[in-house]
Structures are given as structure tokens and as C-alpha cells.
Amino acid sequence: MKKKRKMVMQISRRDFLKYTGTVAIGAGAFPNRIWLDDAIAAIPASEGYLLVDTKKCQGCLSCMLACSLVHEGEENLSLARIQVLQNSFAKFPDDLTMAQCRQCVEPACVEACPVKALFVDKKNGNVRVVDVKKCIGCKSCVQACPFEPSRALWNPNKKKALKCDLCSDAPFWSKKGGVEGKQACVEVCPLSAIKFTKEIPEQKGDTGYKVNLREESWRRLGYSAD
Amino acid sequence: MNGYAGKILRIDLTDRKISNIDTKDYEEWVGGHGMGSALFWDLVKDKTIMGLDPRNVVTIMTSPLSGTLAPGASSRTEVQGIGIQSYPIGWFTRSNFGGRFASMLKYAGWDGIVIEGQADKPVWIDIRNEDVKIKDARHLWGLDTWKTQEEIWREVSGRGYGNWVELGSEERTTQPPAVLTIGPAGENLSVIACLIHDAGHSAGQGGFGAVWGSKKLKAVSVIGTGAVHVADPKGLMEARLWAQAKYSMDLKNIGASWFSRFGRIRPQNVFWKRSEQARLQACIGCHQGCKERSDTGYGNESTCEETSFYQGYDKWKHGGRQTSSAYIATDLLQRYGINAYETSRGLAYIIALLRMGVLGPRGKIQCDLDFNKLGETEFAEQFVRMIAYRKGIGNDFAEGFFRASKRWGRLEEDLKTGTLYYSYWGLPEHGYDPRAEVEWGYGSILGDRDINEHSFTFLFWVPSTTIWAGKTPRPPAEQVVKIYAEKLIPYENNPLMLDYSTENIYSEHMAKLVAWDRHYTRFWKESVLYCDERWPDFINTRISDYRGLTGEGEPRFFNAVTGKKFSFVDGMELGRKIWNLDNAIWTLQGRHRKMVHFSDYIYHIPFAGSGNFAMYYLPGREGGEWKYIRVNGRCLDKGKFEEFKTRFYNLEGWNTRSGWPKRRTLESLGLKSVADELEKKGKLGA
Numbered sequence: 001m002k003k004k005r006k007m008v009m010q011i012s013r014r015d016f017l018k019y020t021g022t023v024a025i026g027a028g029a030f031p032n033r034i035w036l037d038d039a040i041a042a043i044p045a046s047e048g049y050l051l052v053d054t055k056k057c058q059g060c061l062s063c064m065l066a067c068s069l070v071h072e073g074e075e076n077l078s079l080a081r082i083q084v085l086q087n088s089f090a091k092f093p094d095d096l097t098m099a100q101c102r103q104c105v106e107p108a109c110v111e112a113c114p115v116k117a118l119f120v121d122k123k124n125g126n127v128r129v130v131d132v133k134k135c136i137g138c139k140s141c142v143q144a145c146p147f148e149p150s151r152a153l154w155n156p157n158k159k160k161a162l163k164c165d166l167c168s169d170a171p172f173w174s175k176k177g178g179v180e181g182k183q184a185c186v187e188v189c190p191l192s193a194i195k196f197t198k199e200i201p202e203q204k205g206d207t208g209y210k211v212n213l214r215e216e217s218w219r220r221l222g223y224s225a226d
Numbered sequence: 227m228n229g230y231a232g233k234i235l236r237i238d239l240t241d242r243k244i245s246n247i248d249t250k251d252y253e254e255w256v257g258g259h260g261m262g263s264a265l266f267w268d269l270v271k272d273k274t275i276m277g278l279d280p281r282n283v284v285t286i287m288t289s290p291l292s293g294t295l296a297p298g299a300s301s302r303t304e305v306q307g308i309g310i311q312s313y314p315i316g317w318f319t320r321s322n323f324g325g326r327f328a329s330m331l332k333y334a335g336w337d338g339i340v341i342e343g344q345a346d347k348p349v350w351i352d353i354r355n356e357d358v359k360i361k362d363a364r365h366l367w368g369l370d371t372w373k374t375q376e377e378i379w380r381e382v383s384g385r386g387y388g389n390w391v392e393l394g395s396e397e398r399t400t401q402p403p404a405v406l407t408i409g410p411a412g413e414n415l416s417v418i419a420c421l422i423h424d425a426g427h428s429a430g431q432g433g434f435g436a437v438w439g440s441k442k443l444k445a446v447s448v449i450g451t452g453a454v455h456v457a458d459p460k461g462l463m464e465a466r467l468w469a470q471a472k473y474s475m476d477l478k479n480i481g482a483s484w485f486s487r488f489g490r491i492r493p494q495n496v497f498w499k500r501s502e503q504a505r506l507q508a509c510i511g512c513h514q515g516c517k518e519r520s521d522t523g524y525g526n527e528s529t530c531e532e533t534s535f536y537q538g539y540d541k542w543k544h545g546g547r548q549t550s551s552a553y554i555a556t557d558l559l560q561r562y563g564i565n566a567y568e569t570s571r572g573l574a575y576i577i578a579l580l581r582m583g584v585l586g587p588r589g590k591i592q593c594d595l596d597f598n599k600l601g602e603t604e605f606a607e608q609f610v611r612m613i614a615y616r617k618g619i620g621n622d623f624a625e626g627f628f629r630a631s632k633r634w635g636r637l638e639e640d641l642k643t644g645t646l647y648y649s650y651w652g653l654p655e656h657g658y659d660p661r662a663e664v665e666w667g668y669g670s671i672l673g674d675r676d677i678n679e680h681s682f683t684f685l686f687w688v689p690s691t692t693i694w695a696g697k698t699p700r701p702p703a704e705q706v707v708k709i710y711a712e713k714l715i716p717y718e719n720n721p722l723m724l725d726y727s728t729e730n731i732y733s734e735h736m737a738k739l740v741a742w743d744r745h746y747t748r749f750w751k752e753s754v755l756y757c758d759e760r761w762p763d764f765i766n767t768r769i770s771d772y773r774g775l776t777g778e779g780e781p782r783f784f785n786a787v788t789g790k791k792f793s794f795v796d797g798m799e800l801g802r803k804i805w806n807l808d809n810a811i812w813t814l815q816g817r818h819r820k821m822v823h824f825s826d827y828i829y830h831i832p833f834a835g836s837g838n839f840a841m842y843y844l845p846g847r848e849g850g851e852w853k854y855i856r857v858n859g860r861c862l863d864k865g866k867f868e869e870f871k872t873r874f875y876n877l878e879g880w881n882t883r884s885g886w887p888k889r890r891t892l893e894s895l896g897l898k899s900v901a902d903e904l905e906k907k908g909k910l911g912a
Contacts, residue, residue: 060508091523156396
């Protein structure tokens with residue numbers, strides 16, 4: 001008994017979440033308040049994540065166009081919360097990468113915001129979102145995001161930060177978004193190279209977020225599914 | 227102005243003057259080709275100038291749908307101006323390319339670019355949102371198109387690909403600039419030089435590479451961080467998801483769908499051996515890509531003709547096995563900026579002359595190409611480089627193979643025998659031969675170029691590929707013709723327009739088909755810029771009754787973006803107006819009915835068709851019944867083609883003796899000032 005207790009204590013919050021799936025399930029399986037300190041417990045994990053297959057992506061940027069369209073009501077690649085970067089002259093698969101917000105379990109953007117404008121939206125599945133009314137335009141979140149390119153964006157016209165909300169607030173779309181609804185990028189992707197999941201992806205490195213979404217039928221296009 | 231940036235960039239290279247044109251002044255023409263023709267009409271006072279004259283104006287236009295989610299309509303850019311490739315006159319012509327240039331131009335705040343004048347030394351144009359500069363290009367002159375682009379990327383984006391790039395104090399993008407450039411062929415004024423964008427997008431026809439070269443314009447680069455405003459964002463998103471789910475490729479059950487008109491399973495439009503380690507690659511906003519990037523890095527983003535340019539020779543040389551030579555040869559065309567159709571037909575032509583003993587070591591025409599290396603990379607390099615740098619006989623090749631043949635004194639004979647496979651206006655035959663698929667040939671000769679618009683090629687591919695495989699074509703001819711006929715608004719429900727039997731190909735029905743195609747493409751494909759690869763969608767094999775998206779789809783996306791209430795037929799009518807304006811320009815350039823004829827072999831040599839094309843099937847009536855009929859073995863009757871021209875001119879309201887537009891026709895289209903100008907020049911059709 002003593003040994004088991006010690007092992008649980010050694011599991012980081014990230015690993016804990018990875019193994020248990022979600023906080024909700026975790027809370028049911030373990031008495032988490034026993035060992036999670038208050039500071040961390042105050043940031044519950046998001047209940048939704050976007051996964052991408054960078055080998056499947058056709059580089060059409062439809063996800064970016066849809067993202068900008070449903071959130072901003074206009075087509076603007078610079079305001080797309082998901083970014084696809086590609087190089088015409090490079091070799092597959094290094095010719096393209098996809099940069100979606102990871103809805104980090106330990107979100108540096110949330111922690112960096114001095115006015116709590118970037119917050120965990122408990123009403124919408126704990127997605128990390130920007131409260132535009134509160135945002136003071138200091139760009140702390142943009143700088144704090146540890147990934148390249150930064151997943152927190154900057155709207156130079158409104159002088160406010162932006163980030164992926166899994167379409168929980170997509171005013172220019174008639175579909176319900178968020179963790180219990182649909183996401184514009186997932187819906188529009190012609191090749192289903194973006195997937196929504198409620199499972200927490202491995203947080204270390206990219207492998208949890210960049211996955212293989214090529215099913216057997218992919219081979220009928222003449223491509224390897226491996 | 228939803229769908230528009232609101233202004234067009236005007237650049238005078240002679241005076242290095244940069245100014246704006248208000249898009250509103252040209253909004254009635256909607257975008258793309260319509261706007262380009264109207265701008266050209268206004269800005270080029272003397273329409274009889276040659277393509278390389280500094281007064282020639284090149285327009286590079288977008289559409290209201292550029293940069294939006296409208297499927298297969300976001301990416302294309304329309305290029306116009308007086309070309310130098312066609313013969314006997316370099317017609318006012320067009321070309322069009324995909325990728326992401328048009329969208330980037332819109333995001334930078336421009337609906338198009340108008341280029342006039344001639345720089346005194348090489349320049350490139352650097353557009354970063356509102357900031358436009360004409361810059362010294364001496365360090366770029368001489369570089370191939372790929373190196374030029376990479377150099378500009380570095381110059382504009384610093385570290386470039388992989389992160390946000392700051393533009394100005396606040397604006398940011400992760401995207402590299404979109405660059406349109408010429409290669410050495412354009413610099414050396416080759417008639418067959420292209421404009422190239424990214425790895426494999428090119429405006430090939432017209433010789434615009436040389437037009438830029440003569441203007442000393444190496445490249446235009448654009449990077450934008452702004453928006454395209456959309457009238458009905460919810461409607462656009464809904465329409466896109468509806469069209470994609472209903473008509474496009476079903477990943478779980480991959481089969482032919484939305485205008486995969488070749489009846490193949492796969493959407494890739496490439497003819498060479500493909501790698502499993504590759505991605506399907508699409509232009510911006512496209513619902514179904516047609517090109518690839520592979521693990522070798524060879525052949526990136528090339529499609530269609532350029533992928534077949536060398537693969538046959540490569541296989542022939544290597545015992546049926548394709549090597550890397552086919553890809554490298556294609557990449558050389560892209561890098562040096564050379565038209566793949568000219569090199570394909572041209573290489574076949576000089577090989578024929580070699581076999582005839584006319585060219586090469588035993589012939590009168592000296593040629594230092596080493597034909598023993600045909601099929602190897604080395605030969606392709608030698609061939610492409612001698613065109614680009616006009617080395618040796620390459621100086622003749624660089625004029626296009628029609629003019630080369632003329633220089634060698636062979637033109638008349640080789641057009642009589644068809645050894646020089648150039649059907650219309652001194653331009654290479656596309657393959658949908660006028661003797662077989664007449665609407666393609668008629669459209670080309672009644673216009674300014676090889677139309678390269680595949681509105682009706684499904685009618686050949688579907689039955690033919692099935693018959694080649696020894697199966698019965700589905701759907702049957704009568705059903706296919708009925709569906710097409712329903713959609714041929716404003717000439718709807720006349721199936722005789724699709725009867726390719728020899729008895730019907732000179733009829734008024736066929737004239738209507740050609741007119742429909744010219745009007746449709748002038749507006750929906752060249753002005754709204756729906757991609758030829760995916761539109762029109764007449765027959766859709768994903769739909770149980772095969773009825774495709776055309777008719778409903780085109781205006782739905784257009785109206786969602788612009789907020790206008792355009793109907794399909796409104797677009798057809800505007801297409802007719804644009805087509806008439808183009809004919810007025812050709813008339814002023816010197817066109818006359820008597821010039822409108824095919825090369826001799828079209829009238830004298832029966833169409834055999836090589837390879838699979840020897841079994842060329844199209845719908846037609848036989849004994850009163852609709853069938854897929856074999857059209858090989860026929861030539862066009864010259865007299866009957868003349869009768870067809872009269873029918874076509876009558877249908878269009880053009881004078882039947884000259885082919886010139888009539889005042890009544892022009893005025894009914896709101897083109898009174900065009901009629902006045904023609905009258906002033908003594909070119910108004912009586």
C-alpha cells in the first residue's frame with residue numbers, strides 16, 4: 001500500500017492525465033485532491049484536442065480559411081488559429097507542417113496572461129480561450145507559447161490576442177462548436193487530416209498531436225498508409 | 227465591396243510610377259478576364275502593337291472568390307495582354323495559373339496588377355500589403371525560376387518558412403511570399419517562355435515570359451496579411467460543406483467524383499510513375515488536389531502535359547522502366563520557364579525530321595543535339611538549355627516550333643502532312659483533335675489560343691476508357707447527353723448540341739455548343755476563376771442520377787462571397803459580353819474571317835489518333851439512336867467548316883463576311899463605345 005502511494009506521488013500531472021484520459025475520468029478513478037496541489041488543480045485539462053496528420057494534409061489551407069471565416073466573418077490567413085506551413089520546393093514529408101493549438105495541459109499562455117484574459121473556459125469544456133474584452137494587448141501569451149509558430153495569435157487591427165477555442169465561439173457558423181460540437185477545420189478538411197479527440201495527447205514532443213489518420217482507403221489514392 | 231480589395235495596382239515600368247485604379251470603375255466586369263479585357267481596352271490605345279512593344283499592357287487579375295473557401299475558385303490568376311506565340315498575329319490572349327498568388331494579392335489589398343512600359347534595367351516588384359516597390363533585379367537576372375523565388379523569400383521573409391514572419395510593426399504571417407517569375411527563357415525572349423509560380427504553376431500560353439523579359443521584369447512578389455471580406459460567411463461555409471459532402475471525393479469509398487472527368491479513381495492529374503511516399507497537393511482552397519510533392523523532391527506540383535513531356539522517352543530508353551529522368555526533365559522546364567506543350571510537340575517534330583533525314587548529321591538542318599542520349603537526363607538538359615539560352619539550333623526552337631519550321635522552309639509541307647502537329651494559330655495541338663472533338667478545335671480557332679478548357683472532354687474519356695477496358699460504358703450516351711443538355715443554359719434541352727456524328731458537326735447545334743463553352747469559360751472560369759480541373763461539373767459519378775453541381779454551384783458561391791444576386795444565366799450573358807469585347811480587340815488587331823482556318827492536315831489527313839486515342843469515342847446519333855460512336859478516320863471538310871463559321875457568326879451577331887462584331891450586337895451588350903471605336907477604325911461589321 002505504501003509502495004503504491006509513493007508511485008502515484010511520483011506521477012506528474014501530465015502523465016497522470018495521459019494515462020487516465022481526462023480529468024473527469026481521473027477524478028473518478030483517483031481521489032486527485034489528495035495529491036494535486038491547488039495551483040495545478042486550478043487549471044483543469046481541456047476536454048478537447050485537435051490532432052493532425054501532416055503526411056495526409058494536401059496543403060490547401062481550407063482549415064485556415066474556414067477558421068478565419070467562422071470566427072472573424074472574413075478570409076484572413078493571419079487570423080487562422082490553425083496554421084499550415086509549406087515549401088513547394090522541399091521533399092515530402094518535410095515540405096509541410098501543421099501548427100494547431102495544443103490546448104496544453106499546462107498552458108503557458110494562460111499562466112502568462114497578467115489579467116486572466118486568457119482563461120480556462122469551464123463552461124466550454126475547459127478550452128483555453130481569450131476573453132477579448134479583458135485582453136489588454138500585451139502579447140504576453142503570444143510570447144509565452146513555447147511552440148513555433150506561436151499558437152496564440154495577434155490581431156493587429158483589434159490589438160488583441162486570439163487563439164483556438166475549438167469553435168466554442170464561432171459567431172459566423174450555424175453549427176454548434178466546442179468540445180460537444182463540431183470544429184470548422186475538422187469539418188472542412190477535404191482529406192480528414194484533422195481530427196477532434198477528447199483524449200489527452202502525449203504532451204512531450206509532437207507525437208501526441210501529429211498522428212497517422214490515414215485509413216486503409218488511403219492506399220487507393222496510391223499512397224502509403226504507414 | 228465584398229469579395230474585392232477595392233483597388234488595382236498600376237505599375238509603369240518606364241517611369242517607375244506606381245498608382246492605383248479604383249476596382250469599382252471595373253466592377254461591372256466582375257473580375258479576372260472580364261476586368262483584364264476592359265482594362266486592356268482602356269489602357270492600350272493602339273491595339274495593333276506587337277507583344278514585345280513597351281506599350282503592351284499585361285494584366286494579372288484575381289476574382290472576388292480568390293482567397294476564399296469557394297471550392298476550386300480560390301487560387302487562380304488570369305494573365306492577359308498581347309501575346310507573341312500565335313501566328314500570323316500575336317493575338318490579345320490569356321493564360322491562367324493556380325497556386326496561391328491570387329489569394330495573396332487579395333490579402334495584400336489588391337484585386338489585380340496592371341503592368342505597362344519597359345524598365346531600363348532588370349527589376350522586380352516587391353509588394354508587402356500596401357507597400358509596393360520596384361527594385362533592382364540584377365542579382366536575380368540569370369537565375370532559374372526556383373532559385374529566384376527562394377532568393378526573394380529570403381529577402382522578404384528573412385529566416386522564412388517555419389515561423390511567424392513580421393511584416394511592418396504588427397502584421398504577421400506564416401506564409402512565404404507568392405512569387406511569379408520568369409526564367410532564363412523569358413529573359414532571352416523565347417516565344418515559348420512562361421511565367422512560373424511556386425514549383426509547378428505556370429502561365430504557359432502566349433509567351434508572357436518573353437513579354438516580361440522585354441519589360442525587364444524578372445518577378446512580382448506579394449505577401450499580404452489582410453482579409454477578403456465575405457457578404458455571407460455562414461452561407462459560404464454551409465455551401466462549401468454541402469458541396470464537398472455531396473459531390474466531392476468520398477474518402478471512405480474513393481471513386482471518381484466531382485469533375486474527375488477522366489473517369490479514374492485517383493484525383494491526381496499526373497501521367498508519370500508515382501511514388502507511394504508523396505502527398506496529394508492542392509492549390510489554396512481546393513476541395514480535391516490534383517498534384518503531388520514526393521519524397522524525391524522531383525516533379526513537385528507539376529501536372530498534366532508537363533508530366534508526360536519526357537516520360538515516354540525515358541521509358542523507351544530504359545526498357546519500359548521509368549527513371550528519374552522524366553521528373554528531372556519536367557523540373558528543367560519549370561526552372562527555365564518553358565512551355566511544355568511546345569517542347570512536347572516540338573521534340574516529336576524534330577525526331578520526325580531526324581528520321582526523315584532532314585535534320586541532324588545527315589540532313590540540311592544542322593542540329594547538335596545528341597539523339598543517342600534521348601531518354602536520358604543529359605539530353606533533356608541539352609534540349610531545354612539550348613532553348614533557354616538560344617544556343618545553336620536552340621535559337622530556332624526558342625521561336626516556337628511553328629516559326630522554326632518556317633525558318634527551315636518546311637512549314638507548308640509539314641502542315642500538309644501533319645508532321646508538324648500544330649492545328650490552330652501556329653500553336654501546338656492539345657490532343658483533343660479538331661477532327662475528333664470538334665468543340666475544342668472550333669473554340670480555339672474562333673478564339674485566340676488552344677482553349678485548354680475541358681468542359682466536354684468527359685464525353686470522350688468516360689466512354690473511351692471503358693471501351694478500352696473491354697466494358698460497356700456507363701452511363702449510356704442518351705442519359706449523359708440528356709444531363710448535359712439540361713445544364714446548357716441558355717440553350718438548354720437541345721441534345722443535338724452534343725451529337726458528334728460527322729453529319730452534325732457543322733450544324734447550328736454545334737455552333738451553340740461552341741458559343742456556350744466560350745461564354746461559360748469567359749465568365750465562370752476565366753473571370754470568376756473556377757478552376758478548369760474541377761468545373762464545370764456536368765456529370766458526377768458520386769450522385770445516383772449522375773447530375774453534377776454545375777448550374778447550382780457556380781452562382782451559389784459567388785453570391786455568398788459578393789452578396790450579389792447573380793444567376794447562372796447572368797454569368798453566361800456577361801461571358802458573352804466579354805467574348806464580344808475580345809473579338810473587338812482581335813478585329814482591331816487585324817483579324818478577318820479569311821484568317822480563321824485550321825492547318826492544312828486537318829482537312830486532308832484522316833484523324834488516326836496515336837496510342838489509345840486510336841479508339842476515340844464520343845456521343846452521337848447513328849440511325850436515329852444515341853450511341854458512343856468512334857470518330858477516328860475523319861477529317862474536317864473545308865467547305866462545310868466555312869458554312870459552320872457563317873452559322874457561328876450569325877449566332878453571335880457578327881458579320882458573316884468579315885467576322886467583325888456588329889453595332890447592334892455590341893450595343894445590346896452595353897458596348898456602344900466599342901462599336902464607336904471599331905467604326906472609327908473602319909472595322910465595324912456591317
